[in-house]
Amino acid sequence: MNAVKPSGAADxxxxxTKELVLTGELPGGHLFSExxxxxxxxxxxxxxREAFLRLQVEGLLNLIPKRGAIxxxxxxxxxxxxxEAREAVExxxxxxxxxxxxxxxxxxxxxxxxxxxxxxxxxAGDVPAFAEADALxxxxxxxxxxxxxxxxxxxxxxxxxxxxxxxxxxxxxxQLPGVVGEHEDLLDIIAEAETKADTFAPAxxxxxxxxxxx
Numbered sequence: 001m002n003a004v005k006p007s008g009a010a011d012x013x014x015x016x017t018k019e020l021v022l023t024g025e026l027p028g029g030h031l032f033s034e035x036x037x038x039x040x041x042x043x044x045x046x047x048x049r050e051a052f053l054r055l056q057v058e059g060l061l062n063l064i065p066k067r068g069a070i071x072x073x074x075x076x077x078x079x080x081x082x083x084e085a086r087e088a089v090e091x092x093x094x095x096x097x098x099x100x101x102x103x104x105x106x107x108x109x110x111x112x113x114x115x116x117x118x119x120x121x122x123x124a125g126d127v128p129a130f131a132e133a134d135a136l137x138x139x140x141x142x143x144x145x146x147x148x149x150x151x152x153x154x155x156x157x158x159x160x161x162x163x164x165x166x167x168x169x170x171x172x173x174x175q176l177p178g179v180v181g182e183h184e185d186l187l188d189i190i191a192e193a194e195t196k197a198d199t200f201a202p203a204x205x206x207x208x209x210x211x212x213x214x
Contacts, residue, residue, distance in 0.1 A: 009043040013051035016041060021060050021071055022159060023128045024166040028073025031064070058159075074164060082160050083208050089154050090138060091201040093145025094190055098197035100146070104190065107144030111187050114140055115180065122176035130176055131165035137183055141190070168212050182207045 017037055020026040034048040041048075052069050055061040061069040097104055118133035135158060142154045169176065186207065189200045 007047050007050070009041070009047035010050040010054075012041055013037055013043065013048045014054050017048075017051055017055060018058075018060065018159075021055070022163045022166070023131075024163070024170060026071050028071050028167075030071045031068055032071075033068035036068075060159075074160070074167065078160070079164060079212065082157060082164065083212055085157060086138065086154075086161070087201065087205055087208065089150050090141050090204055092150060093142045093147065094193055094200040095197050096145040096147060097190060098193040101194050103144065103146060104193060107141075108187065108191055110140050110144065111137065111190065115183055115187065118183070119177075119180050122180050125173050125176070127170050127173055127176070128166060130179075131162055131169055134165050134169070134179065134183075135161045141186075144190075164212065168214075179211060182210070 017026070026032060034045040034052065037048045037051070038045045052061055052063055056063050056069070060072055062072055063069050097107060114133060114137045118130060118137060121130035121133055138161070139151075139154060139158065142151050145151075169179070186200065186203060189196050189203055193200070
């Protein structure tokens with residue numbers, strides 16, 4: 001039996017609500033109603049309810065009967081699990097680049113392009129856009145390693161990573177240029193991965209410590 005596909009209105013409600021959660025406009029612990037989203041989109045509550053159910057399955061919302069939904073906060077345990085997974089996967093990608101140095105120039109070109117974009121967001125003080133670019137920078141490191149399995153796994157972390165980035169960076173907008181500087185340091189290590197790959201993991205951990213484990 002074929003599953004019923006969500007309606008166009010339900011998809012719109014799903015995308016909007018998820019974006020509000022991931023960007024922190026709807027923060028962890030916030031209670032809001034189906035009516036708020038329905039009014040914003042100009043749709044009935046039925047597709048919004050469908051969207052809320054999808055987001056509950058994804059672990060972003062808890063539904064409260066007759067009241068609405070509460071945004072599920074990121075727990076300390078989940079945050080640490082995510083950071084440890086990122087450290088392992090990104091470090092493995094750089095180790096692979098060290099074994100395949102012919103891949104390094106292309107990796108550097110892609111990473112520099114992301115950094116240029118991230119620097120512009122830092123100068124504009126646009127935290128949500130900066131957080132998205134931050135996630136892309138780290139994902140580009142993994143993609144550069146050329147391991148499709150690791151990239152597939154890492155991509156499943158994208159929503160959690162983006163949400164954590166906004167949560168960590170929003171209180172410290174003045175430090176966004178410093179984060180870009182640390183990314184430049186990581187890029188310098190990648191440029192010399194043949195001889196410096198072993199220094200990437202501790203540098204990455206120190207970077208994540210300063211951003212997320214303060």
